[in-house]
Amino acid sequence: MDRIRIVGGQKLNGVIRISGAKNAALPLMIASLLTNETLTLENIPDLADVGMLLRILGHHGVDHSIDGRRPGAPARASRALHLSARQIVDTTAPYEFVSRMRASFWVIAPLLARMGEAKVSLPGGCAIGTRPVDLLLMVFEKLGAVIEIEAGYVQAKAPKGLSGAEIHFPKVTVGGTHTALMAASLAKGHTVLHNAAREPEIVDVADCLIKMGARIKGAGQSTVEIEGVGSLSGARHVVLPDRIEAGTYAMAVAMAGGDVMLEGASPTLLESAIEAIEKTGAEISATNEGLRVRRNGRGLLPVDIATAPFPGFPTDLQAQFMALMTKAKGSSRITETIFENRFMHVQELVRLGAHIKLDGDAAVVEGVDELQGAPVMATDLRASMSLVIAALAAEGETTVNRVYHLDRGFEHIEEKLGACGAMIERLTDRA
Template sequence: MDEIVISGGHRLSGEIAVSGSKNAVLPLMVAGLLTDEKLTLRGTPRLADTRTLAKVLAELGATVAEFGNGPGEGMSIDTPTLANTRASYEWVSKMRASFWVLGPLLARAHEAQVSLPGGCAIGTRPVDLYLNGLAAMGADISVEGGYVNATSKGGLQGARVDFPFVSVGATHVLLMAACLAKGETVITNAATEPEVVDVGTCLQAMGAQIDGLGTRILTIQGVEKLHGADHTVTRDRIEAGAFALAVAATGGDVTLTGIDEAALGALAPAMRLAGAGLSETDGG
């Protein structure tokens, strides 16, 4: 698509079901690699990124199946065995989130070979935060030919990981890896976004022991094994905000279902100050 033409001047009205969050569903799909049982995700958005990640997971041995249509749609990730622990540049270069498989592969299979998102980079890499955290947990890591080669003989060990700056991706990777590590892991300066909380909530449903979700300090007690779960993906707050602004700009009246006002964060009071009316209903 080369361009999008918008003919304005029309009042928006009706009801919109807010999609599941892309920023939550991608790490949730990756979390399916942590267990040999089925992980069912409901309310998943159908995007090019989810299809790409499904191919990455399939290459590693997962069976990813979509089901349903509309509000009842979802997907399952079933990885009874890890057939492969190598994520190639072909896939990681298409979507950076593919790099996140490093954590679950290392935690479950004790080895991983994952392409750097930018190929063979010289100097400081954006993923060094991930690698330093995993190294603190006992992983032996080297970077050669644009690939991260990681092993954790005997399994990852609990550790204290102090992020020098906040990173959502690094929080996802270290949180997932710590779930199967031996002992306690403490992550400081962790990301607090709702999508991180959603991933943590799903991991808890899978048997992970996590304290501090939504705060800057996460404490994880590693367990020997995670099991399957049935989890509904949090709604996409960015999509909801975009719809809310479009409705307000046109003087419209639209019901956004599946999401509450709190998910809009600072946008809700800002819209009220600008004169927009927002109210919650039983349906969201």
């Protein structure tokens, strides 16, 4: 199993190209099931989750090919992925796939909308109400599907097709909004989504669906309207830059010090995170190339944050910001309002010398003068990156184990940080 070894104390200087957004790429790939024509997605990141989803889509009958970045192409025009679902060969998504990646549950929406039926395993690892799978099922029932849950599988049927409806989300749900956009695009009649998620990735998926022929108004607002169409066509779409990756590397620079250009990063996607990072004392400026992040030798100031749906502070940057606060000069309070049990990184940060106390849905971080390198264990994707950020400023050597979590969501991390002066390498155990 691979590990990442980091020797802290090096400032970061150089350029990091921001990859395409994982949180947009995955639902965009799933949207290929909505049409029998080819969907081409540019700026697709090279991630383990992308590879896993390609396997899942192949199970349903989707053919794919990948083009590398063309010589002389702009930074955003990275890999292009061509997806063709000319014929759906299987409407069942088995547990062995869905259990490995929750987002793959979303295939239920295009399969149901296009084929009139779908049988998809419930995701493993959590009760149905813990994360809003129940809200996804509510969407399909509102659109006229009959839902049954049996032996760990959701069986959804709409033999006469889906019909438009008014859908009121009791709480903001990104997954529910994604699936509602896909399903309603092929439903008969008019659908209105109330309290829809406003994340930039929602807008990106809606923009792509519109290119495919969908009729969607209001994406990025709390009320979204969809007028169903009989079929969707192929399209070509460039995936937006990954705001979580950009915010993560901005925090890495703030932690380690230095001067880095985040090429392709968009400030409009990161306003709340940029505001929080600037309050710590780092300087962030927008340029034609992206975002420039700088921090000199001054100490970090403590900043309180609370996660919230977009445009609030992203829950996917909470762990990274906590790592940054471990060396702030004072006390900070980090409140997690989106997901429960998202403080699993705390004990690993404590192994590096951090002073953190949990208080319900909040963590109180008392900054320390020094962190000390140590072996640590990644528990999930964002927690993994928090350990990397802390390791960049720790004295001595840190080994991050279980880096397969990192490979799920951060493209070529050791290459990107290494090119900016970090002492970082991947260690592969040989059998």
